[in-house]
Amino acid sequence: MTTKTLVKDPLNLIIIGAAGQGNVQISLLIGDALVREGYLVTFGQTYGATQRGGTVTNYVRISKEIQCSPIVPEGRADIILALEPVEAMRMLRRYGNPDVITIVNSRAIHPIDITGGQTQYPDMDELIEAIKRLSTKAWVINATDEAQRLGNPVLANIILTGALIGTGAVPLDEKSVESLLQERFTKSIELNMAAFSKGIELVSH
Amino acid sequence: MPDIDIDAPGTTILLMGNEAIARGALEAGIGFAASYPGTPSSEILPAIAQVAKRRKIYAEWSANEMVAMESATSASLAGIRAMASMKQNGVNVILDFLANLVMSGVGSGLILVSCDDPGQRNSSNDQDTRPVAKWLDIPLLEPGDFQEAKDMTKWLFDLSEELDTVCMLRCVSKISHTRGNVKLGELPKAEPKVHIFSDHPQRARGARRHDLLHQKLDKAREMFESSPFNRYVGPDKAELLIITCGSCWLHSQEAVRILNLKDRVGILKLGTSWPLPQKFLESHLSKSQSILFVEEIDPFVERSVMELVANLPSTGPRPIFYGKRSGHINAYGELNPDTVITAITTIMGFTYQTRDIEYEKEVEALSKSYVIMRPGTLCPGCPHRASYWAIKNALRLDGRGGFITNDIGCYGVGPTAAGFFVGRNGYCMGAGTGVANGFGKLGQFGFNQPVLAACGDSTFYHAAIPALIDGIHNNTNFILVVFDNGATAMTGFQPHPGIGETAMGEPARVISIEAICRAMGIRVEVCDPFDLKNTTATLLDMMAMDGDVRVLIMKRECELIRARREKPPYKVYVDPDRCIGEACGCDRLCTRLFLCPGLRWNSKTGKAEIDEIICSGCGVCADICPQGAIIREVA
Numbered sequence: 001m002t003t004k005t006l007v008k009d010p011l012n013l014i015i016i017g018a019a020g021q022g023n024v025q026i027s028l029l030i031g032d033a034l035v036r037e038g039y040l041v042t043f044g045q046t047y048g049a050t051q052r053g054g055t056v057t058n059y060v061r062i063s064k065e066i067q068c069s070p071i072v073p074e075g076r077a078d079i080i081l082a083l084e085p086v087e088a089m090r091m092l093r094r095y096g097n098p099d100v101i102t103i104v105n106s107r108a109i110h111p112i113d114i115t116g117g118q119t120q121y122p123d124m125d126e127l128i129e130a131i132k133r134l135s136t137k138a139w140v141i142n143a144t145d146e147a148q149r150l151g152n153p154v155l156a157n158i159i160l161t162g163a164l165i166g167t168g169a170v171p172l173d174e175k176s177v178e179s180l181l182q183e184r185f186t187k188s189i190e191l192n193m194a195a196f197s198k199g200i201e202l203v204s205h
Numbered sequence: 206m207p208d209i210d211i212d213a214p215g216t217t218i219l220l221m222g223n224e225a226i227a228r229g230a231l232e233a234g235i236g237f238a239a240s241y242p243g244t245p246s247s248e249i250l251p252a253i254a255q256v257a258k259r260r261k262i263y264a265e266w267s268a269n270e271m272v273a274m275e276s277a278t279s280a281s282l283a284g285i286r287a288m289a290s291m292k293q294n295g296v297n298v299i300l301d302f303l304a305n306l307v308m309s310g311v312g313s314g315l316i317l318v319s320c321d322d323p324g325q326r327n328s329s330n331d332q333d334t335r336p337v338a339k340w341l342d343i344p345l346l347e348p349g350d351f352q353e354a355k356d357m358t359k360w361l362f363d364l365s366e367e368l369d370t371v372c373m374l375r376c377v378s379k380i381s382h383t384r385g386n387v388k389l390g391e392l393p394k395a396e397p398k399v400h401i402f403s404d405h406p407q408r409a410r411g412a413r414r415h416d417l418l419h420q421k422l423d424k425a426r427e428m429f430e431s432s433p434f435n436r437y438v439g440p441d442k443a444e445l446l447i448i449t450c451g452s453c454w455l456h457s458q459e460a461v462r463i464l465n466l467k468d469r470v471g472i473l474k475l476g477t478s479w480p481l482p483q484k485f486l487e488s489h490l491s492k493s494q495s496i497l498f499v500e501e502i503d504p505f506v507e508r509s510v511m512e513l514v515a516n517l518p519s520t521g522p523r524p525i526f527y528g529k530r531s532g533h534i535n536a537y538g539e540l541n542p543d544t545v546i547t548a549i550t551t552i553m554g555f556t557y558q559t560r561d562i563e564y565e566k567e568v569e570a571l572s573k574s575y576v577i578m579r580p581g582t583l584c585p586g587c588p589h590r591a592s593y594w595a596i597k598n599a600l601r602l603d604g605r606g607g608f609i610t611n612d613i614g615c616y617g618v619g620p621t622a623a624g625f626f627v628g629r630n631g632y633c634m635g636a637g638t639g640v641a642n643g644f645g646k647l648g649q650f651g652f653n654q655p656v657l658a659a660c661g662d663s664t665f666y667h668a669a670i671p672a673l674i675d676g677i678h679n680n681t682n683f684i685l686v687v688f689d690n691g692a693t694a695m696t697g698f699q700p701h702p703g704i705g706e707t708a709m710g711e712p713a714r715v716i717s718i719e720a721i722c723r724a725m726g727i728r729v730e731v732c733d734p735f736d737l738k739n740t741t742a743t744l745l746d747m748m749a750m751d752g753d754v755r756v757l758i759m760k761r762e763c764e765l766i767r768a769r770r771e772k773p774p775y776k777v778y779v780d781p782d783r784c785i786g787e788a789c790g791c792d793r794l795c796t797r798l799f800l801c802p803g804l805r806w807n808s809k810t811g812k813a814e815i816d817e818i819i820c821s822g823c824g825v826c827a828d829i830c831p832q833g834a835i836i837r838e839v840a
Contacts, residue, residue: 028219028384035219035386042455043219043384046326055579066462067350069455070383071541073463075560086577093572097560110816111579112623112800120808122575134564144818153818158445 006171010063012072013170016091017056017083017109022157026081027058029161029184033176034062044070055087063169079169081160082136083143084109085127092134101169102135103203105160106129107144139163139203146198155195162199174200206248210256212392219554222354222380226318227252229358230288231260232390233314236397237280238264239273241667242442242696243292244327245381246320250290254708261396266699266708269634269667270295274302278371281315284400286362286532290318293332294613294633298668300337303371306339308414310369312400314362317343317373320381323501324539327378327695329613329633331537333502335375338479339509344372344425344435345479349454351385352474357434359390364428368421375478379452379539388514422480428479430485437489439471445552446493446524450475450506453499453540460545464557470549473646481509487517490524497548498528501540527552560595582623585770585803586821588690589616590623590762591734594799595759596657596686596831597625599744607655607748609686610644612637612669614661615695616688623800635660635668638685642676645683645754655748656683663677663693663701667717676754677725684747684755687718690763698766722756731758737828764821773822775837777803779814783834786811791831799829 013030017023018192024045031043045061063067077095080102082088088104106128114121132138141163147155158181164170178196185192209228211218219470220228227249230238238257254264263280267273270291280287291299296319303317319337322328338345341589346361348354358374364370407830429435438458439446447470449457454474461470473489475481490496490510497588498507507528514523529536534549543559547802550557559565583590593616600607611619611631619628630640641658660669665687673685693699700706730747732740740759747755796806803820806813813834824837 031219031384035217040386041219041384044379045383067352067385067455068457069459069542070385070452071378071456073459073542073546073559075565086575086579089572089575092566093576096563096568108807109819110802111577112582112802114577114805119577121577123608127575130575134568134571148818 006062006064009065010061010068010079010168011078012076012095013060013062013079013081014072014077014091014095015058015060015081016087019035021081022154023056023058026157026161027060029177029180030164030172031060033172033180034060034170035170037176038172039064040067042068042070048070051157055090057091072126079103079164081164083157083160085124085131086122089127096134099136100134101167102131102138103160103163103167104131104138104140105143105156106140107142107156139167141199141202143191143199146196146202150191150195151197158192158203159199159202160196162196163203164199164203166200166203206252206255208256209252210259210392212390214389214391217386217388219384220351220355221248221382221384222348222351222376223248223320223382224252224356224389225351225354226374226376228387228389229355230316230362231256232355232392233359233362234286234393234395234397235288235362236262236285237277237287238262238290239267239287240266240278240290241270241273241295242663242693242699243295243320244696244810245322245378246290246292246295247699248698249318250708257709264708266701268702270298271302274299274306274492278306278311278315282312284313286314288318290320290326293319293321293334293827295319296334296690297338298634303337303340306371307343307418311365311371314365315371316358316361316365316369318358318376318825319373320376320378321502322378324378326539329631331502333505335478335505336503337374339505342422343479344368344422344477345371345375346372346476347375347450347478348380349434349451349474349476351380351387353434354380355387355390357476367428368425370418370421375451377451381568384478397474410741422514426480426482429482432477432482434476435474435482435485437471437473437492439492440468441492442468443471443493445471445495445497445549446489447472447497447499448475448506448510449473449499450478451501453458453501453545456540456542456545457499459542460549463542464546464549466549471791475506478506479509481506481513483513486510486513490514492521493553493756494524496524496526497533498526499534499540499545499548502537503531504536508767523740547599582800582802583618584821585616585801585819586764587615587760588734588764589618589688590742590801591737591761591825592616592686592688592759593619593624593627595734595737595740595744597627598741599748600627600655602741602745603655603748605653605655609657609659610637610640611659612661612664614664614688616659616661619659625798634664638669638674638676640673641683641685642681645676645681646679646684654762655751658685660685660687662687662689662691662703662718666702666716670721671753674725677727678779680752681754682752684744684757685760687756689718689758689760692763692766694763694765698763719758722758728755729758730756731760733825734759734761735825737825764823768821773820773840775822775824776840777815777820777822777824777827777835777837779812780834780836781810781812783832784812785832785834786813789832795826795830795835799826801826
């Protein structure tokens with residue numbers, strides 16, 4: 001078990017994406033690793049329509065003292081990991097604060113009323129700029145493109161997990177997540193490990 | 206899903222509330238588990254089924270909740286600890302049986318688990334099942350965290366045996382579907398074994414048994430007085446006393462912590478919600494003159510405590526009660542730490558600033574233009590989209606104002622844009638068929654619109670058959686459309702009687718919906734909804750044949766299952782030369798109406814395009830483009 005102290009107790013991590021992007025998988029990986037390290041973890045979820053284009057929000061709440069509520073109180077996110085830029089903004093609106101760290105995948109997923117042309121997706125450069133302004137530090141990563149280069153767009157979530165660990169924002173080291181990855185992904189372990197390393201690399205400069 | 210059969214007492218792992226319930230049952234030596242899938246209860250049964258063979262347990266997905274509860278009861282009567290789990294709607298389905306079950310006893314421990322969905326994120330209603338426990342005199346527990354989800358389930362089996370009655374666990378989404386630390390207990394060494402079932406006839410025998418039930422409840426109340434699931438944290442004299450239960454225990458603790466009020470506000474956490482532990486409550490009610498009830502959906506504990514207070518001898522001024530009746534807590538939907546913070550600060554008369562005020566202003570200004578809605582829709586490649594497209598076109602061509610009565614499942618989007626607004630209503634499992642059946646009988650009153658009923662494959666077995674029989678027997682006029690995607694898709698692909706596999710992974714006889722319908726002697730057609738032309742023509746032909754019950758089975762496997770097994774069948778792309786955009790006159794049929802997430806409108810080029818990462822390659826959209834601009838090539 002770890003002797004690391006939390007910079008804040010509870011530490012609130014929000015992982016958000018459109019349904020089907022694999023954000024639950026990331027959250028579970030992080031949650032399991034943290035419990036192994038001896039933390040009290042509450043992993044809450046809210047979702048719209050389960051598998052049909054809605055938003056999935058995962059709250060990973062880390063404490064040495066209490067079993068937290070499954071929902072982060074307003075304005076109290078410490079880290080936002082967003083698999084999609086508009087979703088990052090949605091979370092900043094409710095949970096952001098001047099100290100929040102944001103990691104965002106820069107690939108847009110268009111909601112159906114945008115695919116239909118009724119509304120416009122915001123200008124990407126302006127949106128990213130706004131996310132940076134509302135965060136004490138923001139990492140913008142094109143995880144989907146990086147994942148495609150590795151051979152499969154679904155690896156984007158593992159790249160982002162790597163990025164999250166790489167920033168040092170959660171009290172987990174590379175080794176503990178890597179060993180969990182090895183347990184979970186026996187089939188395509190090399191690809192997943194490559195994606196994880198890629199994520200770390202992307203935030204290390 | 207993690208293997209819950211870990212023989213490591215004392216180890217702490219991260220478990221979903223539903224997995225913790227399953228683990229509790231395992232630790233209690235459960236032998237028989239039955240359920241019908243329904244969010245947020247769906248993970249309990251699979252967690253048990255996964256380890257069932259190893260543990261010599263029997264686990265099944267039942268055809269519906271009623272059969273699940275009845276079957277679990279038989280096991281209990283034969284001396285096997287048994288559990289039936291379901292969502293709130295399922296409790297409605299079992300009510301008749303349950304109201305009779307309580308009038309008799311049990312054999313071994315018998316548990317009903319009801320998972321309510323406050324805020325109806327995945328439900329047709331926002332229903333609280335706790336009043337059922339009070340109404341039918343059933344001892345009721347509510348877990349306040351993940352550890353309790355396990356520990357309460359385990360203990361309920363003992364309680365059920367001690368009281369000789371069925372006991373109920375009421376969980377909510379924010380425990381059932383969220384995860385937290387759970388310290389594992391011992392697993393039983395002995396395998397579940399049948400006792401001889403011959404003791405006494407287990408049936409209701411007159412009103413005297415009702416009196417006996419009340420005595421059981423009195424005993425439960427006595428036992429609850431010293432339950433570790435009820436506790437108080439806070440000062441001896443509190444400015445405000447919060448009485449809470451379920452996940453609201455976590456929200457309340459957090460609210461008090463954030464507001465730094467632990468020396469001024471006390472929290473009374475109730476785990477035994479019915480019958481209420483009267484003496485325990487009395488001893489704490491005197492701690493404050495202001496009492497706030499924090500619970501989800503109905504004011505169940507609030508009303509029950511107020512009834513209790515009304516019966517107490519008056520000693521001094523009555524406390525002021527806050528909660529749903531006073532409007533400080535919503536009497537609907539889901540709560541969170543912020544709703545509790547708001548209630549506390551309103552009552553105590555101070556303000557709470559969630560974050561830096563300058564930041565607040567900036568985030569509001571920026572997010573207004575950048576936060577867009579993300580409404581749900583059917584998945585890319587979903588057969589239901591094609592089915593609804595064919596139905597929409599057939600209804601339009603028929604021209605008599607026909608419509609579809611909806612049901613519960615992914616295909617429940619009928620009344621929305623994703624179902625092209627062909628649906629008119631949606632109530633509960635099986636109601637699509639029953640309601641269509643009713644409309645179909647209104648001809649003598651001058652009703653002449655064609656009526657279609659929607660029903661999924663799992664729903665067909667669960668609840669649609671009686672209404673179908675009624676319609677055929679009474680010569681009613683409607684078409685039952687079965688959206689047969691070979692899956693209980695909305696709740697996570699649990700096997701059903703048409704799949705050929707049981708919950709424990711054993712092969713099972715496939716019960717054919719087509720054969721059942723044909724055996725009733727009515728016209729039955731089976732279409733592949735991806736063949737839009739044939740499906741539309743068949744439906745039109747069936748609509749022309751008025752005056753009888755007809756069944757159209759839309760048969761096409763759920764895209765999510767297909768995609769797990771194989772690569773997409775087609776490469777789909779838009780030929781930019783053939784797509785003429787706004788000049789076409791199709792009014793962006795593919796992106797604006799068809800609403801597949803794989804298609805998007807490029808406002809810069811004024812043409813449609815395919816999002817390759819999202820497109821599932823079903824190729825159906827190639828058949829809807831009037832210009833033939835969407836190209837489908839065998840991949």
